[in-house]
Each structure stands twice: as structure tokens, then as C-alpha cells.
Amino acid sequence: MTRHIRHAAVFCALLLLALLVNAARVQVVQAPAYDGNPANRRPAIARYQQPRGDILVGGEPVTGSRDTGEHLRYERTYRNGPLYAPVTGFSSQAYGTTLLEHAEDGVLSGTDPMLAPLPLWRDVSRARSRGGNVVTTIHRAAQEAAYEGLGRHKGAVAAVEPSTGRILALVSTPSYDPQVLSGNGAAVTRSWEALNGDADQPMLNRAVRQTYPPGSTFKVVTAAAALDAGVVTGLDRRTRSPDPYRLPGTRKWLTNRADGCRNASLRRAFERSCNTVFAQLGVAVGMRGMAAAAAGFGFGDDGLRIPFSVARSTFDTSADPAQLALSSIGQYNTRATPLQMAMVAAAVANRGQVRAPYLVERTTRADGGTVWAAGPRPVRQAMHPSTAALLKELMTGVVEKGTGARAAIRGATVGGKTGTAQHGVGNSGTPYAWFVSWAHGDRDPEARVAVAVVLEGGSARRGRITSSGVAAPIARAVMEAVLDSQARTSAR
Known part of the structure; x- marks a missing residue:
């Protein structure tokens, strides 16, 4: 038994x-x-069973969570959604996440192992930590100034701090309210279909995900290449530049809109934006030199993340001499994001150094404890410091007595460059309007902000991009917002 x-x-x-x-x-x-x-459905139910962490601007959340009482309990909310959409992206129960909501989803949703006090126990218990917060580098006043300045225009603004790479503003218009996509009902589906069917593409982040021919703003890069290569040895020495200029190997002639470009000095050519001078300089520098200069500023970098991906800005290295001439004035296949052109202006203001841009200052637990903090950013020398000093002089001249006069700020030194970019078959499209600039207060030891503004379509009529244009005043408003906040901080 x-x-x-x-x-x-x-x-x-x-x-x-x-x-x-x-x-x-x-x-x-x-x-x-x-x-x-x-x-x-358990992962989805668990994901939305607790509030999502917040994205912060200036120490205040621009996101939130709403208790719906349903199985997918918490739904994302946004404050000033259209203003910050190019930064936050959306978090949707039906359509997933984009931009910061996607790149920092582990922290915001509470799944990042670094949020747990005992990570090993979390792996065993499969418990979910409270969502953490993402602190951005965005400057609230600069963001608002850019958004208000663009208004109903179609375009974008990017602003960075030259010495650190901190992104101070990212604005794209027309924009949209991410909150209309937060839930999972029929209204969300209708909103999704309407936004995707809108010809103006309000969900396109034009500041970092759209590239444009940079037009005459690219002449900053060409001038840097010519000075570094010794093709130009002085700002006021006459160049050998015919007007009009026959494109090498062709019977086509390149002309100027301004007078006085024949054999003009680099200073005069920069202030008057002489196409013939800069096309000839690009050919003189050669493909190898121009390609190296463009790469130094960040063109061709397809791995840039801020932390979400940025579209690759391009300079065609397979161009023939005629195409190289056009590329050197920001045409042909040369294309850039507004963030890339803000980096170009920042390099001039920062002694020729390009700091990798970034959007997240730090991430924290729900109780405020730091999980991760941004350290010093990688730096790349785009040009000799002496060349950067000469370009600062040229860009200052554009604002003081050239086409960028409406960017001038009292009590500050401002440098800028206007640009008109042709596009479309036979250049039939309405030109894009550009303005790139940097500024520092008279008492500042270094530039505080660099800005790029681009306007599309009807906003970019030729007569509105020079001293009486729209792009330069938008840049001025953004720069003023940063300089004013710095002055108030210093006065405390």
C-alpha cells in the first residue's frame, strides 16, 4: 500500500x-x-491604463492625459497643440506615435527600464513604472514668435543656440492639433482622413522633414569654401566674374537681378547676392572643395537625429561643371531643411564650429529624478575660425546696408542672408523665400541664437523677400524673443 x-x-x-x-x-x-x-489586447489595455508622462517646455507641460473611463482608459491631451505639434508629434490609440512622442515613448509610457528603482524585479513582475517626463530645449517665447510670425503663410522656422546646439524653436505651418488623433473612435478616423487628404499637408514637419532648394542662402557655404581654399583672399578685392556668366560647357548664360556684379568683390557680391560671382567661385573651388565644405556644414548626413530623424540635406557630388555652378548658388539638386540652414548660420556665429543639434535637455521620473541628461554635443569644424570671422562681417553688412535691413535689432549685432530659391519645371514655380541669421546682444560674448526661415508658395513673391519682405521680420521676432529673455535673466 x-x-x-x-x-x-x-x-x-x-x-x-x-x-x-x-x-x-x-x-x-x-x-x-x-x-x-x-x-x-492586454498590452494596449496596460499601456493606456495609467497617465502618460509629459513633454515640458520652459518647465511647464504642453501635454496631459484624460481619464475616459473606458478599457483604453487614458487618452492624450495637448495644450496649444498646433504650436507644439512639430515638436511633440501625436500619441494616438489608433495610429501610434510620432516625433518626440515616438522617440521618447519608453520614458513617457513607463516602459523604460531606467524608470524602475529595481529593474530586475520589474522584468520578473512585468510591472509598469509611472510615465516619466521629457524636458525639451524649446524656448517658449521664441516658439510663439515664430508661430505668430508665420501666421497663415506656408513655411517653417528653425532656431538653435550656436554654442551648444540646443534647438530653441521648431515651427511648421499650416499646423494641426494632435489631440484630434488621440482616441480611437469614429471622430479620430475622420480627422485622420481629413488631415492626410489636406493638400497643404498640415502634418508634414517642414522644419526638419522637408527639404527645399536653399537659393542664395547657400552662398554662405560657397563663400566659406572660397575663403578656406584661398580662391578669394580678401573681402574687398575684385573677383574675375563676368556678367552675364556662361555656364561651363554650355551656351546658357547666368544673369543677376542686381546691378554692379561684374568683377564685384566678395563683400559687394554677398550684399547684392550676385549669382554670377558665386557660381564662378564654386567652379573655381571645384567639386572636391565644394563637396567637402557642404559636408562640413552637415549636408549629406543621413544619420542626424534630434532624437527623431531629420531629412537629409543634399549637395550633388556627381554634378558636371555647369551643374556645379548652379549648385553653388543653392539651385540644381542642392536641398536643405530649415534646421540645416539654421546650422549653417550657427556655424558662422560660433567661430566655424557646428554643434550637433538636440531637442531633449533631459528625461526624468515622475517624481522629478533625472534619468538621462544631455551632455556636450559633438562638434565639427566647418571652416577656419578666420573664415567665420570674415563671414560674420559679410552677414552683418547684409543687415546693416543690404537686403536684410528688416532683421536689424536695436542694441544687438545681427547678421543675415536673404535668398530666393527657384523650383519647378523650367523654374515655373513661385520662388521659395529664405532668410538665415544670427544675433547677439551688444554685451553678449557670443551669439545667442541662429535662425532659418523659409516661406512657400504665394508667401514668397519676389517683392516680399528683401528689405520689405516677410521672412526677415519673422527671424527678427524670434531673435528678439531670445535676446529679451537673456537680458531679463542677466538683470536678476
């Missing part, structure tokens, strides 16, 4: 062991497969 009881006990122990092994197999080995199964 005892022997039968012993056998039954061993058999029951084996059954129990088999159950434990199977449970471990299901919960550990096969857990990823179950979690990824579309029929399994």
Missing part, C-alpha cells in the same frame, strides 16, 4: 513540475509572441 502511495506522490510531483515548466514556457519563452499577437 505504501509503495502505491509513493508512486502516486511521485506522479503528482511530476505533474506539478510539468505545469510549472509549461507556465514558465508560456510566461517567459513565448511571452513576446503573445504580446505581439494582434488578437491580444
Whole structure:
């Protein structure tokens, strides 16, 4: 009898062991497969069972969470959604996440292991930490100034701090309210279809995800290349630049809108934006030199993340001499994002150094404890410091007595460059309007802000981009916002 009881006990122990092994197999080995199964709603229910962490601007949240009382309990909310949409992106129960909501989803949703006080126990228990917060580098007043300045125009503004790479403003118009996509009902579907069907593409982040021909603003790069290569040895020495200029190997002639460009000095050519001078300089520098100069500023970098990805700005290295001439004045296949052109202006203001731009200052736990903080950013020398000093002089001249007069700020030194970019078949499209600039207060040891503004379509009529234009005043408003806040901080 005892022997039968012993056998039954061993058999029951084996059954129990088999159950434990199977449970471990299901919960550990096969857990990823179950979690990824579309029929399994538990991950989605768990994801929205608690409030999402916030994205902060100037120490204040621009996001929130609303308790719906449904299975997917918490729904994302946004404050001033259209203003900050190019920064936050959206978090939708139906359509996922974009931009910062996507790049920092682990922190915001509470799944980042660094949020847990005991990460190993979290892995075993599969518990979810409270969502953490993302502190951005955005300057509230600069963001508002850019958004108000663009108004109903279609375009974008990017602003950075030259010495650090901190992104101070990212604005794209027309914009949209991310909150209309937060839930999962029929209204969200209608909003999604309407936004995607809108010809003006309000969900396109023009500041970092759209590239444009930079037009005459690219002449900053060409001037840097010519000075670094020794093709030009002085700002006021006459260049050998015919007007009009025949594109090499062709019968086509390049002309200027301004007078006095024949054999003009670099200073005169920069202030008057002489196409013939800069096309000829680009050819004189050569493809290797121009390509290296463009790469130094960041053109061709397809790995830039801020932390979400930025569209690649391009300078065509396979161009023939005629195409190189056009590329050197920001045409042909040369294309840039507004953030890239803000980096170009920043390099001039920062002694020729380009700091990698970034948008997140730090991430924190819900209680405020720091999880991650941005350190010093990688730096690249785009040009010689002496060349940067000469370009600062040229850009200052554009604002003081050239086409950028409406960017001038009392009590500050401002440098700028206007630009008109042709596009479309046979240049039939309405030109894009550009303005790039930097500024520092008279008492500042270094530039505080660099800005790029681009206007599309009807906003970019030729007569509105020079001293009486729209782009330069928008840049001025952004720069004033940064300088004013710095002055108030210093006065405390």
C-alpha cells in the first residue's frame, strides 16, 4: 500500500513540475509572441491604463492625459497643440506615435527600464513604472514668435543656440492639433482622413522633414569654401566674374537681378547676392572643395537625429561643371531643411564650429529624478575660425546696408542672408523665400541664437523677400524673443 502511495506522490510531483515548466514556457519563452499577437489586447489595455508622462517646455507641460473611463482608459491631451505639434508629434490609440512622442515613448509610457528603482524585479513582475517626463530645449517665447510670425503663410522656422546646439524653436505651418488623433473612435478616423487628404499637408514637419532648394542662402557655404581654399583672399578685392556668366560647357548664360556684379568683390557680391560671382567661385573651388565644405556644414548626413530623424540635406557630388555652378548658388539638386540652414548660420556665429543639434535637455521620473541628461554635443569644424570671422562681417553688412535691413535689432549685432530659391519645371514655380541669421546682444560674448526661415508658395513673391519682405521680420521676432529673455535673466 505504501509503495502505491509513493508512486502516486511521485506522479503528482511530476505533474506539478510539468505545469510549472509549461507556465514558465508560456510566461517567459513565448511571452513576446503573445504580446505581439494582434488578437491580444492586454498590452494596449496596460499601456493606456495609467497617465502618460509629459513633454515640458520652459518647465511647464504642453501635454496631459484624460481619464475616459473606458478599457483604453487614458487618452492624450495637448495644450496649444498646433504650436507644439512639430515638436511633440501625436500619441494616438489608433495610429501610434510620432516625433518626440515616438522617440521618447519608453520614458513617457513607463516602459523604460531606467524608470524602475529595481529593474530586475520589474522584468520578473512585468510591472509598469509611472510615465516619466521629457524636458525639451524649446524656448517658449521664441516658439510663439515664430508661430505668430508665420501666421497663415506656408513655411517653417528653425532656431538653435550656436554654442551648444540646443534647438530653441521648431515651427511648421499650416499646423494641426494632435489631440484630434488621440482616441480611437469614429471622430479620430475622420480627422485622420481629413488631415492626410489636406493638400497643404498640415502634418508634414517642414522644419526638419522637408527639404527645399536653399537659393542664395547657400552662398554662405560657397563663400566659406572660397575663403578656406584661398580662391578669394580678401573681402574687398575684385573677383574675375563676368556678367552675364556662361555656364561651363554650355551656351546658357547666368544673369543677376542686381546691378554692379561684374568683377564685384566678395563683400559687394554677398550684399547684392550676385549669382554670377558665386557660381564662378564654386567652379573655381571645384567639386572636391565644394563637396567637402557642404559636408562640413552637415549636408549629406543621413544619420542626424534630434532624437527623431531629420531629412537629409543634399549637395550633388556627381554634378558636371555647369551643374556645379548652379549648385553653388543653392539651385540644381542642392536641398536643405530649415534646421540645416539654421546650422549653417550657427556655424558662422560660433567661430566655424557646428554643434550637433538636440531637442531633449533631459528625461526624468515622475517624481522629478533625472534619468538621462544631455551632455556636450559633438562638434565639427566647418571652416577656419578666420573664415567665420570674415563671414560674420559679410552677414552683418547684409543687415546693416543690404537686403536684410528688416532683421536689424536695436542694441544687438545681427547678421543675415536673404535668398530666393527657384523650383519647378523650367523654374515655373513661385520662388521659395529664405532668410538665415544670427544675433547677439551688444554685451553678449557670443551669439545667442541662429535662425532659418523659409516661406512657400504665394508667401514668397519676389517683392516680399528683401528689405520689405516677410521672412526677415519673422527671424527678427524670434531673435528678439531670445535676446529679451537673456537680458531679463542677466538683470536678476
